[in-house]
Amino acid sequence: MPAPDRKPQRTSNSSFDPLAINLQPPPNETEEEKAVRLEAAKEATRVSRTIDAGLAESKKLLERKKRAVKILLLGQSESGKSSVLRNFRLTFTPKYFESERLVWKTVIQLNLISSIKKILTVLQEEWEAVGDAQSPTTPDSASPDAKPSTPLTSDHRRLALSLSPLLAFETSIGQMMDSTTGGYTVTVRPGGGWKHKLASFGRSPSTTPPEAHSPDGRRRGREREQRPVAGDAGARGVQGGDRGAVGGQRRPGRAGSAWGAFAGGLGVVSDAFLDDTPRIAALDYVPSDRDIMRARIRTLGVEEHRFVTESGFRAGTEFYITDVCGSSNQVRWAGLVWAGLGWVLTSISDSGQHGSVVSRGVPYFDDVQAIIFLAPLAFWSSLDEDNTKVNRVQDSLELWREIVGNPLLAKTAFILLFNKKDILQAHIAAGKMVKKYVPSFGDRTNDVASVTKYFRDKFSAYHKKFSPEPRPFIVYETEAIDTKSTAVILGEVQEQIIRNHLKDLDVM
Ligand SMILES: Nc1nc2c(ncn2[C@@H]2O[C@H](COP(=O)(O)OP(=O)(O)OP(=O)(O)O)[C@@H](O)[C@H]2O)c(=O)[nH]1
Numbered sequence: 048m049p050a051p052d053r054k055p056q057r058t059s060n061s062s063f064d065p066l067a068i069n070l071q072p073p074p075n076e077t078e079e080e081k082a083v084r085l086e087a088a089k090e091a092t093r094v095s096r097t098i099d100a101g102l103a104e105s106k107k108l109l110e111r112k113k114r115a116v117k118i119l120l121l122g123q124s125e126s127g128k129s130s131v132l133r134n135f136r137l138t139f140t141p142k143y144f145e146s147e148r149l150v151w152k153t154v155i156q157l158n159l160i161s162s163i164k165k166i167l168t169v170l171q172e173e174w175e176a177v178g179d180a181q182s183p184t185t186p187d188s189a190s191p192d193a194k195p196s197t198p199l200t201s202d203h204r205r206l207a208l209s210l211s212p213l214l215a216f217e218t219s220i221g222q223m224m225d226s227t228t229g230g231y232t233v234t235v236r237p238g239g240g241w242k243h244k245l246a247s248f249g250r251s252p253s254t255t256p257p258e259a260h261s262p263d264g265r266r267r268g269r270e271r272e273q274r275p276v277a278g279d280a281g282a283r284g285v286q287g288g289d290r291g292a293v294g295g296q297r298r299p300g301r302a303g304s305a306w307g308a309f310a311g312g313l314g315v316v317s318d319a320f321l322d323d324t325p326r327i328a329a330l331d332y333v334p335s336d337r338d339i340m341r342a343r344i345r346t347l348g349v350e351e352h353r354f355v356t357e358s359g360f361r362a363g364t365e366f367y368i369t370d371v372c373g374s375s376n377q378v379r380w381a382g383l384v385w386a387g388l389g390w391v392l393t394s395i396s397d398s399g400q401h402g403s404v405v406s407r408g409v410p411y412f413d414d415v416q417a418i419i420f421l422a423p424l425a426f427w428s429s430l431d432e433d434n435t436k437v438n439r440v441q442d443s444l445e446l447w448r449e450i451v452g453n454p455l456l457a458k459t460a461f462i463l464l465f466n467k468k469d470i471l472q473a474h475i476a477a478g479k480m481v482k483k484y485v486p487s488f489g490d491r492t493n494d495v496a497s498v499t500k501y502f503r504d505k506f507s508a509y510h511k512k513f514s515p516e517p518r519p520f521i522v523y524e525t526e527a528i529d530t531k532s533t534a535v536i537l538g539e540v541q542e543q544i545i546r547n548h549l550k551d552l553d554v555m
């Protein structure tokens with residue numbers, strides 16, 4: 048058979064198609080070459096179809112996202128954004144929330160270990176200080192007789208020794224979760240991969256650490272299987288507290304409270320589950336809803352959560368809630384995105400499926416329906432992570448000003464949550480004077496109502512002054528660790544956002 052003529056054919060009415068020419072078989076093609084060529088063409092078609100399907104999928108995702116409700120959670124670090132998100136899930140996707148309960152068990156136990164770590168650090172510092180002041184040959188530097196300068200006793204030393212294995216536990220779980228920083232806060236990468244890892248781990252009632260599954264860890268693993276996570280000493284509480292001036296009081300059946308008192312006596316500011324040690328360290332511990340809201344985990348970066356509501360107003364509505372880590376660098380970074388850089392890599396966590404977390408580029412902040420801004424009323428404490436003495440009120444107000452003044456968000460509805468109201472109440476009850484921390488508060492009455500009114504007015508004035516165009520905003524006072532009251536508020540917020548969105552979509 049004569050070889051096909053591969054020269055371009057030009058006729059008066061045909062168009063020149065270089066692709067068609069390239070697809071023609073080469074001259075003198077053998078059967079083998081033909082088979083290879085056809086196989087390559089088949090593969091090219093398959094790849095092309097995959098790309099087309101991917102593009103169609105992305106288009107569908109974008110279309111779906113356009114109709115979904117998009118909410119952005121903003122506020123400084125530790126203001127309670129992630130806790131509000133957890134409340135959202137508890138209220139509107141209760142089945143999903145339930146499926147994650149055991150994941151939180153390990154996080155809560157890690158939070159407790161972090162508090163114990165703080166205590167051990169303070170004890171260590173105290174011993175070092177005493178050691179420096181004494182002769183190094185002193186046999187028992189913690190003995191109360193030998194060391195009148197320290198209230199620490201040899202019981203404290205024994206206690207510290209018995210608790211130190213917890214630090215190894217913390218390290219191994221941290222490695223398993225790919226926790227990125229040390230310190231006292233569990234810090235994870237965005238994307239929810241850590242949840243997937245903890246999901247299987249948390250199902251084991253003994254919460255055996257990962258090294259227990261390695262050949263060398265097997266024996267240690269078996270030993271640990273018999274023990275609660277915080278160890279016997281943890282469950283017993285601070286026994287040395289009976290004798291030492293810094294120790295908590297020994298109250299049978301209330302050992303956990305002794306931990307809190309002990310930490311308070313040492314000046315370790317933390318409410319991270321110390322008072323609940325016996326309950327949390329128990330083998331059959333299952334976190335309550337409130338425990339889950341109190342759990343502290345810091346996610347670096349930006350995390351987008353997609354879910355379809357199971358209950359509440361218009362159940363079945365699709366939501367995208369973006370949780371932006373509140374550390375100042377992250378906020379600046381997010382600011383860059385708002386400023387129009389457009390596409391960033393975020394992590395989309397699909398509801399209802401552990402491990403179905405994918406990372407992909409999506410445009411966001413462009414059509415957010417509402418921003419839920421959290422301003423904590425706990426302005427007495429400094430930021431835990433950074434150890435920097437940030438004036439929390441000033442910091443929140445600055446962030447609020449930047450966000451309400453952003454022209455790209457001119458049409459976005461703002462919901463301001465003054466969170467951690469319980470902490471404000473506790474501090475006022477303890478006699479703390481607001482004007483010491485917020486001088487402009489002046490001589491107003493030092494009670495919860497006056498303080499919240501003062502901040503409402505301040506945030507409201509900034510909103511009015513810096514918003515590119517007039518718009519309303521809603522304010523609530525919240526306590527995100529109280530799931531009942533938060534559910535009521537989120538119910539109103541969610542309904543309002545959906546109604547406005549439907550109006551914008553012209554379907555209401
Ligand atoms: N007492 C009290 N604690 C709260 C409240 N809201 C949140 N918390 C706790 O405050 C800590 C910080 O809350 P998160 O939700 O992690 O704060 P965040 O804003 O997400 O912080 P970043 O991730 O660092 O930006 C957690 O331990 C919460 O349980 C509240 O209303 N009252």
Ligand SMILES: [Mg+2]
Pocket residue numbers: 128129130344345346370371372373
């Ligand atoms: Mg967070």
